[in-house]
Amino acid sequence: MDFAWSDQQRELLNAVGRFASQQLNYDVIENDREGIFNHEAWKKCGDFGIQGLLVPTDYGGLGTTVAALERLGYACRDNGLLFSINAHMWTAIIPLVYNGSEAQKKKYLPGLCNGTLIGGNAMSEPNSGSDAFSLTTTAIKKGSRYILNGSKIFVTNGPIADLLVVFATVDKTRGTDGISAFLVEKNSPGMNVARKLEKMGLRTSPMAEVFFENCEVPEENLLGKEGGGAFLFTRSMTWERGCILASAVGSMQRLLETCIRYANERKQGGQSIGKYQLVASKIVDMKVRVESSRHMLYYYGWLSGHRKSVYLEAAMTKLHIADCWVKCSEDAIQIHGGYGYMTEYEVERELRDAIASKLYSGTSEIQRNIVASMLGL
Amino acid sequence: MKILVPFKSVPDPNDATFAGEAASASKSVINPFDEIAIEEALRIRERGEATEIVGVTIGAPSVDEQIRAALAMGVDRAIRIDDARALDPYAVARILRAVVEKEAPHVVIMGKQAVDDDSNQVGQILAGLLGWPQATFVSSIEFLDNKTRARCTRETDAGLEVVELDLPAIITTDLRLNEPRYVSLPGLIRARRKPIEVLTCDQVGVNVRPLTTVLAVARPPKRPAGTRVESVEELITKLKQEAKVI
Amino acid sequence: MAESLVLIEHDRQQVKRSSLHAITLAQQLGGEYELLVIGHVVNKISSSLVSLGATSVIVADDPALAEPLADRYATVIAEAVRKSGAKNILGTSSTFSKDILPRAAALLDAPMVTDVVAIEQMDGSISYRRPINAGSMFAKVKVEGERRVLTVRAAAFETPAANAAPCPIVRFDVDAESLPNGMRFISREERKSDRPDLTEARVVVSGGRPLKDKETFERLVGGLADALGGAIGATRAAVDAGMAPNDYQIGQTGKVVAPELYIALGISGAIQHLAGIKDSRIIVAINKDPDAPICQTATYFLVGDLYQIVPQLIESIRRA
Numbered sequence: 001m002d003f004a005w006s007d008q009q010r011e012l013l014n015a016v017g018r019f020a021s022q023q024l025n026y027d028v029i030e031n032d033r034e035g036i037f038n039h040e041a042w043k044k045c046g047d048f049g050i051q052g053l054l055v056p057t058d059y060g061g062l063g064t065t066v067a068a069l070e071r072l073g074y075a076c077r078d079n080g081l082l083f084s085i086n087a088h089m090w091t092a093i094i095p096l097v098y099n100g101s102e103a104q105k106k107k108y109l110p111g112l113c114n115g116t117l118i119g120g121n122a123m124s125e126p127n128s129g130s131d132a133f134s135l136t137t138t139a140i141k142k143g144s145r146y147i148l149n150g151s152k153i154f155v156t157n158g159p160i161a162d163l164l165v166v167f168a169t170v171d172k173t174r175g176t177d178g179i180s181a182f183l184v185e186k187n188s189p190g191m192n193v194a195r196k197l198e199k200m201g202l203r204t205s206p207m208a209e210v211f212f213e214n215c216e217v218p219e220e221n222l223l224g225k226e227g228g229g230a231f232l233f234t235r236s237m238t239w240e241r242g243c244i245l246a247s248a249v250g251s252m253q254r255l256l257e258t259c260i261r262y263a264n265e266r267k268q269g270g271q272s273i274g275k276y277q278l279v280a281s282k283i284v285d286m287k288v289r290v291e292s293s294r295h296m297l298y299y300y301g302w303l304s305g306h307r308k309s310v311y312l313e314a315a316m317t318k319l320h321i322a323d324c325w326v327k328c329s330e331d332a333i334q335i336h337g338g339y340g341y342m343t344e345y346e347v348e349r350e351l352r353d354a355i356a357s358k359l360y361s362g363t364s365e366i367q368r369n370i371v372a373s374m375l376g377l
Numbered sequence: 378m379k380i381l382v383p384f385k386s387v388p389d390p391n392d393a394t395f396a397g398e399a400a401s402a403s404k405s406v407i408n409p410f411d412e413i414a415i416e417e418a419l420r421i422r423e424r425g426e427a428t429e430i431v432g433v434t435i436g437a438p439s440v441d442e443q444i445r446a447a448l449a450m451g452v453d454r455a456i457r458i459d460d461a462r463a464l465d466p467y468a469v470a471r472i473l474r475a476v477v478e479k480e481a482p483h484v485v486i487m488g489k490q491a492v493d494d495d496s497n498q499v500g501q502i503l504a505g506l507l508g509w510p511q512a513t514f515v516s517s518i519e520f521l522d523n524k525t526r527a528r529c530t531r532e533t534d535a536g537l538e539v540v541e542l543d544l545p546a547i548i549t550t551d552l553r554l555n556e557p558r559y560v561s562l563p564g565l566i567r568a569r570r571k572p573i574e575v576l577t578c579d580q581v582g583v584n585v586r587p588l589t590t591v592l593a594v595a596r597p598p599k600r601p602a603g604t605r606v607e608s609v610e611e612l613i614t615k616l617k618q619e620a621k622v623i
Numbered sequence: 624m625a626e627s628l629v630l631i632e633h634d635r636q637q638v639k640r641s642s643l644h645a646i647t648l649a650q651q652l653g654g655e656y657e658l659l660v661i662g663h664v665v666n667k668i669s670s671s672l673v674s675l676g677a678t679s680v681i682v683a684d685d686p687a688l689a690e691p692l693a694d695r696y697a698t699v700i701a702e703a704v705r706k707s708g709a710k711n712i713l714g715t716s717s718t719f720s721k722d723i724l725p726r727a728a729a730l731l732d733a734p735m736v737t738d739v740v741a742i743e744q745m746d747g748s749i750s751y752r753r754p755i756n757a758g759s760m761f762a763k764v765k766v767e768g769e770r771r772v773l774t775v776r777a778a779a780f781e782t783p784a785a786n787a788a789p790c791p792i793v794r795f796d797v798d799a800e801s802l803p804n805g806m807r808f809i810s811r812e813e814r815k816s817d818r819p820d821l822t823e824a825r826v827v828v829s830g831g832r833p834l835k836d837k838e839t840f841e842r843l844v845g846g847l848a849d850a851l852g853g854a855i856g857a858t859r860a861a862v863d864a865g866m867a868p869n870d871y872q873i874g875q876t877g878k879v880v881a882p883e884l885y886i887a888l889g890i891s892g893a894i895q896h897l898a899g900i901k902d903s904r905i906i907v908a909i910n911k912d913p914d915a916p917i918c919q920t921a922t923y924f925l926v927g928d929l930y931q932i933v934p935q936l937i938e939s940i941r942r943a
Contacts, residue, residue, distance in 0.1 A: 012565055013444060015449075018406075019559050022391070068562075247515030390757070390895070394625035408746050410876075464821070466725070467734045493756055495875065496737045498725035500825070505729025510694050510805035513722045526652075528809065532869045533718040534822075534878065535634065536813035543805040552859065552876060553869065592750055593763040603921040605913070609935040612907065612941070613872065620905045620922065622884045623851065623921070623940070 005100050009064050013071045019048050020075035023039055028078050028204070035196070036201045037160060041081055046115015050085060055113050057352075060291065066246040066301040070294070073247025074254050077346060079353040080204030082247045087156040087205075088112070090240035090361075092119025095165050095181060096166055099232050102103035104183060107162055120157030121165040122184075122210050125150065130366050132167075133176045133230055135210060139168035144219050146170075146182060148190070148212040156360075158208030159196050162186050166212070167233060170226050179229035184219040190215030201352030240361045241314035242300045245321035248357060249297055252290045252325055255332045255350060262336055267330070282331045289324035296320055306350075312374040319367035322357035329354040378524050379429045380418040381482035383473050384411035384447060386440040387460035387493045407443045410488025412450075413550045417518060418486055419451045429453055433476050435469060437461035439574065448568035449560040456480075458572045458581065465589035466494075470502035475583035477507060481546065484527065489514050489549040494531055500549035510542035516552040520544075625652025625678055628709035629698060632719050633660065633668045635689075640782070641822050642720075645713040646675055647780040651742060652711055652749070657681055659703055659795075663689035670791050676787040681707070687799040690808035691719055695938055697726035698802055703795055704731060704770070716879075730771040735772035736764060737881075740779035757875040758898035777822055778881030778902050782935040792921025814868065819854045822872065826853030827882045827903075829873060832860040833889030833911075833929065838878050840866040843933045844888055850940040856880065857924065873899040889929050909933070 024041045031038055045051060050072065055063050071230055073082060093112050111117030126135045137150025148168055155164065157310060164184050170247070171178040192211040199207060224232050260283060263274030275278045300317045304310045329351035333340035340347040358364040385408040407415070418430045432447045432455040434440055444455045458472055477485060490497035504511035516537070519528045523546065531538045532551045542548075578584060598602035606612045616623045626650040632642035649656035656676075660669050661683045669682045683699045699722065704712055712727065716738050728735040741752040743763070750765045751773065792870035801862035821827065828851065840861065848855045857867035859874055873880055875895040881902035888909050890896060897920055900906060908921035909929050918924045925932060 008569065011445060014442075015446075015560050015562065015565055023559065044559075047561060049564075050557060052563065207399065388756075446934065460679075465734065468632045472727065472848055491878065492875070495732075495755055495757070496735075497721050498728070498737060502729040502735075503723035504693070505697055505726035508803070510803075511722075511726065512806075513693070514718055531718075531722075532809075534870060536811065536868065536870050538811045539809040541807045541809055546805070554864065562873075589736070589764050591762050591764050593788050594755070594760050595763075596759070596760055600901070600906075600920050600922075602919060603906070603908075604923050605918070606925050609925070609932055609939055612923060612936070615923055615937050616884070616905070616907070617943075620884075622905050623943075 005067075009067070012064065013067055015302075016068050016071045018077040019044075020072050023048075023080055024076040024081065029343055029346065029349075031078070031204045032059070032080070033203075033343070035198060035206070037084065037204055037206045038078065038081055039160075041078065042084070042118070043115055045081075045085060048119075049298070051088060051093070051115045052113035055097065055109065059130075066243055066297055067242065069246035070250040070297065073250025075250070076247075077254070078204055079247070080202040083159075083202045083356075084157050084205040086240070086244045086247070087121070088119045090236055090244060091121035091156075092163060092165055094180075094236045094239050095232055096183075097150060098235060099228070102218075103220065104223065104262060108183065112163070117162040118157055118160050119163045119165070120155060120161040121157045121167070122152035122153065122158070123167045124154045129154075130363055132233070133179060133357045135167060135169065136180065137166070137168040137173070138172070139170050139180060139217070140183060141170065141219070146217045146219060146222065148182065148184070148215040148217060149153075150212050152212075154197070154207060154212045155210045156205060156207050158193050158210050159206040164210070164216075165223060167220070167229050168212075174227065176230045177227045179233070180215050180226050181223040181229040181232050183223050184217055185221075186216055188217060200355065201349065202356050203352075236359065238311050241318040241367070242297075242304065242310065244327065244361050245293075245318055245357060246297055248292065248321050248325040248354070249293045251354075252286070252293065252328045255328050255347075256283070256286045256290055258347070259286060259332050259335045272339060280333055282335055286328045289303055289328055293316050293321045293324045312371060315362070315367040315370040315374070318357075318361060318363055318372070322354075322364060325354040325357055326351070327329055334348075378421075378427045378483040378520075379431065379480070380421065380427050381431050381477060381480055381485045382414050382418050382447075382452065383433050383435060383487045383499075384413065384415065385444070385477075385488075385491045386443040387437055387491055390492050390577060397540055404438060405440070405443060407446055408488050408491045408493075410490060410492070410550055410552075412488075412557040413552070413554050414486040414488050415447055415450050415452060416462040416555045417550060419558070420555065421518070421520070422451075426524060428455065431456065431480055431482065433458070433473070433480075435460050435464065440499055444573055445565070445568050446560050448571040448573075449564035449585050451564065452571075454572045454574070456576060459577050463587065463591070466496050466498035466502060467589065468585045468587040470499045470506060471585040472578060472581070472583050473499070473503050474506045475578075477503070481579055483524065484544055485547045486518075487521050487547075487549055491551060504547040507545075507547070510546040511548070512540055512542055512546065513549045515548050516553045518548060518550050518554070562611040624655075624708040625657045626709060627652055627656040627711040627713055628681075628704055628707050629656055629658050629677070630712070630714040630720060630724065631658050631660050631668075631672060632715070633662060633665065635662060635715065636668075638668055638671055639717070639719075641777040641820070642645065642717065643675065643782055644777045644780040645715045645773075645775045646677070646783040646877075648739065648742070648775050649711065649713055650676070650783065656713075657707055659700065661688050661691075661699055673789040673792065674785045674787050675783050677790050679791050679793045681793050681795050683795040683797050685797040687797050688797065691723065692806045692808060693723045693726050694803035694806050696723045697730055698732070699797060700724075700727040701730035706795075709762070710770050710773045712748060714772075714774050715777050720774050724772050724774060727779065731770055731772070733770040733772055734766040734768055735774075736766060737774050739773050739775045754898070755844075757895050758901055759894055776879060778879060796868070814870075818848060819852070821854040821856055821873075821878055822880055824854035824880075824882055826851045826884045826886075827856050827873075827880050828853050828886045829856035829858065829890060829900075830861055830888045831858040831890035832864060834861060834866055837866050843929065846937050847886065847888070847940075848932055850937045851884070851886075853882070853884070858890055858893075859885045873879075875899065887917055887921070888933060889893050890917055891915040892920060
């Protein structure tokens, strides 16, 4: 295992960092306050090639991709924008790449990869969150269409998505084997993207409830086969768990640097606060968390190119990085004292954004269940 | 039409440590005005008016990163004149002349000045050496008469001026000519397949020495820290009585 | 034989006063100096230059020179230099001199130093001090060669005294047929203003992006400038946003000013802008952000809403 970056990889990462720091940090405080999604930044990411990172194989494999996402998280302070990009990549692009028919790939992938189409998925329902496969949205075949009925909640990108991967059951009696995935375009008749949901953090990433009332979906929009939904979901979830917090590692690195700078500049009692052990100790813990997170992330990236099943590692990676991110964010506020509590300093927002990481893509409890069962307990 | 775009690798002006301290290679960028020149060449090609864009820079292998950035933006091929000496505009222009004579472009588009040296001379010297028409500080370019002429708007101290040049000509860019596209990741990948030709001064037939020597570089004395005033009245009082300026 | 030849700039009506500052450098360099005027129908302009201590005012007057086309002007300058034997070819930094003098330097095979702010005589040779890196650093350079071209920063050299005994005006014959003709002048767009010239004004009031739009910019920045009898400047951001025309731009790549009083309204103080104002005697910043970089450089700064402050300021000044 070689931890060194090639010149080409370094060049790519520097290009990502430069692009993100110059183009993606406008009006973040205000957009967070008002819950505004930065369409322009999304489009710039599309033009730059962020949404397209997954598809071509000559980027140097997943290892480079996670490093690129990490650099993105370091240079871009809009965690919500990155969350929307991640949701788009793992829940719309990945399922299409693996399970899309040629026609479906041709129709949607180019737009999804260059950012002109925004994707997302609709899985969770008011009564099925962690217990995802107990969903009750139905998809009944009628002639050449499926009729969808049900309601979905926590649909990231819901208000702005051009395409949603919607999970519904074609036959409740088959249980998990009835779950199927459908590509539903926005404004499909019977599809109602309801009010935007207001969140604690990741406020620049729009989220909505979506209702399906006799929503008609053409049969060619079935993604994969009938009953293949659970497997499709599990596979894309594995990708998501391993990678969705790559940018969190970058955020943590940025927080660490901010704290070091502050600890050196801020003077109390005649010396820099960094000289006080209680402050230094917190920063040391932040540093160790950043490093351990980074190593788990890179290992995951390397492993997924070398082994077929990385289900266990994905769960551990997500569990650990989420935990680290929340703790680092808390420490960062504490180190900044009163200023850490002020929105202007952009430290408190990191905690509000980080807490969600223990909830999405499977709660930390679910990740623990996965690891426990993989350990044979 | 073939466009030659000379560009320079400079320390990143947006980098906080930029002002003076030795910049590391990864903190170098394409000179912003030259980036504008590259962007303009790309737009001219996108309009169907140019068929080839060639970039040229002078420097040690450490500037290859900027060359790849130029190729990633869309330049077709690049030449690096391998010369690690500290050069001055006098020498740079004479080396570029040799490249122009080798490449025979229809137009040379380059930044008006490099943001580290701020001399604003090379384009004009090059034009004088070649005996070509020149338009400096240009904010718009239009090609006329089957690309035998160029009409350029120039930004001057008093406003704007429009001049017309017979091609081949030298054009130097000003800020408002365009806003450069950023390097895209697919562009970076494609750039790896584009050729970079490395040539020595000898190989292009030029033997020139800079005539300028930098004896010392220093920061100017810092202005003393200012006073915060709390009201319009206090400001006026201070301007009248302390500064005696109104 | 004159030691120096100074290119004088004019706007076809009168001399551009800032171009006279290069004469002070000629005086510092020592020896005799001649002034060069190029254009068409420039009698009045030439006559106004006879008391500046030059040995002669050389005039190249020809219809082919009616507009400042670089290829023609550089050719004339090179010929005039060869004829006069001057070793130093001087001008004051401006878009005019920057466009033309490097080309003349090429024709004379001479090195050129841009934006000289001071010279130092050291054992037989001269070194020149000039700004680099957007004026955040200054370089001391020397050049080799029989001749050299130098432009000066107007603010760094005084206006020369105009009380010398009048010198002759010498006609320089131009062979119009042999002048290059690959360039043609089409048109120009210049605003004539009642306000003083930006690079000469004693007071400059400048505005940044927070001034919202052209009307607000004129009302507040213009209003304050008028109350103080000053000129108007703008940051690059304000010009890019269409609030002010390009010739108001102050900074590394715009104009460099050094007034007695520079007032910056809603300007954060990016290095590139500060490059254009550092030598102002008094800098006043009005900004809502106490941490804006300009507050470190300003002599006085007032934190607050410029939409409240500026009208108050205009009112107080008018009353005083």
